[in-house]
Amino acid sequence: MDQISTHFLYPSALFASIEPHKVSTILGSCVAVCLYDPIAKIGGINHYMLPFWNGQGLASPKYGNIAIERLVEKMVSLGCKKNNIKAKVFGGGEVIDTNISQFHIGERNIKLALEMLDELRIPVVAKSVGGKLGRKIEYCTGTGEVKQRYIDRTISSKT
Template structure:
């Protein structure tokens, strides 16, 4: 692993590089979409908190519809073709017990990712989404490999 540059991906951000990176992030109800170009062997990842930008504040990658399009644009800028991209989707856990369907942020985040990727004809080749646990993921941008671990929020 020492040949990899490391990057920690914070919520509301994205990362893509031609250089091999090991990108780590922690997800609860947030979702991370990993895009990998099988021809150029480069990857990118986002980490968004809410599904849709409502047009009020800044159009930032805090919102899934912005984060996914910005990540696709970054991959195309690095030389990828949309038909060479594949996706892996992680996160979207329901971390809080609520009765309201509007509050199901994780579920809405997952649905948005799947819908946008399908619309752009980017196949989702792997995913680990939903449930009641958080996830720690490590994305290897040169191979597209993602290692993930479920986190037990009840452990101190």
């Protein structure tokens, strides 16, 4: 049995490979978009922190509009056909309690992912977004399968 390579995806990064990988990442208000071409059997994932790049500094995959665009480009460069690509969207939890609307980053990150994928005509076949908890996901780029577990917010203290 072949050992599948693993990769930990940090915030502001993306990953795609022809070789199957098990990619894991941890999400709070960040969003991860997992893309998969079932014909080419190639997958990729991004992990972005904020919805839009404001034009200042580097156009990095820290921003959703850059991260999604770059991931699609990378998938196509690896041999995927854009019209075969399917998406799964995770994260965007409001892990910080606040009533200030600008801070609803998770909500804005989710909205950006769904609107952008719709514009790109990439169907979202699964999603687990929003709520109050963080998530740990493990994405298998060779099959498109995603395993998710919620991360509890309570911090146990020893007295």
